[in-house]
Amino acid sequence: MFELADPWILLLLPLPYLAARFLGPAQMAGGAIKVPDRVGDGLLAAGRHRAARSDLRLQQGLLWAIWVLLLLAAAGPRDLAPVSALKVTGRDLAIVLDLSGSMVRDDFDLDGRQVTRRDAVATVGADFARRRGGDRVALVVFGSEAYFAAPFSFDVEAIARQIEGAQIGISGRATSISDGLGLALKRMENSEAASRVVILLSDGVNNAGATNPRGVAELAAQMGVRVHTIALGPKDLSTADPGERGVVDAATLRAISEISGGESFRVRTTEDLVAVGEALDALEATDSDGLAAEVFHDYWMWPAGLAALLGLGYGWRELT
Secondary structure, three states: OEEEOOHHHHHHOOHHHHHHHHHOOOOOOOOOOOOOHHHHHHHHHHHHHHHHHHOHHHHHHHHHHHHHHHHHHHHOEEEEEEEOOOOOOOEEEEEEEEOOHHHHOOOEEEOOEEEOHHHHHHHHHHHHHHOOOOOEEEEEEEOOOEEEEEEEEOOHHHHHHHHHHOOOOOOOOOOOHHHHHHHHHHHHOOOOOOEEEEEEEEOOOOOOOOOOHHHHHHHHHHHOOEEEEEEEOOOEOOOOOOOOOOOEOHHHHHHHHHHHOOOEEEEOOHHHHHHHHHHHHHHOOOOOOOOOEEEEEEOOHHHHHHHHHHHHHHHHHHHO
16 A cells, blocks of 8 residues: 655645745845946846746746655655565474584485485475474584574574584584583573474484483473474494494484473484474474564655756756
8 A cells, every 4th residue: 555654744845936935036145247338238138048048937847846756755655565474383493403423424315316414404404494484493403512503583594594504513523412402492491482392303322411311301391392303314223233333322312202292203214304394394383373564665765866867957957
């Protein structure tokens, strides 16, 4: 809907006419100079010729057009345009991502090519984050230590880009599952969201940090935070050969989800990882209506720009 932000400014439209009507022409102060009659007659004739050539009506029309356009720009023409309602779920969702050294293993197949675990998680995880419109999403990454890569935000595109750009080893090469989960819970401690969820992905065994993952899961249960866990990797700790590297402690991750009331997923291929994303979409649906919003699109620059062009044209005409 088109409107003016300050329509009262248009009341100034007759101001130039009123000024000319009641104030009269400006009086030019200065001294007189005597010139011969022939020179004086020549100057007067040149002045009358110039006045006729300049076309006073066109001059006045230009000035009035500039005045009207400036007033219109000052009045603030704008259009009130509705925007699509943002789905609001009332959910805080923290994605806790393992970036330990084992994520560099290239034992995943993505689109027909061999990729590292990090690349597979970055591709699928970023796509999952982009589908969380309406959630406040945060990203925690952990290795030897844990830190917040992105605070809680409705800007899921920014979170997705953070996942895509996450680098292995930035938080150390060990695996501290408990610290990653604990940091997410700490940031959720004062959250007033109706629902609080953690999605924890790891491809290793908890071998760093001072706390036990099961103990942190009990804290999550006390806080009412659901923890969905994803065990990533082709081999489990329980079935792997003694001392074998790159195996995942699926049993511990399953226990974390059971204690906190979440779901546990086992991922051995990229197809499994995609299926997990779809399953989590179903578990933590975002289909809820939000508040509609309206934004103003300003158009003052158009009459202001046209007034500037007319002013330049008027000035050029006076100089020629």
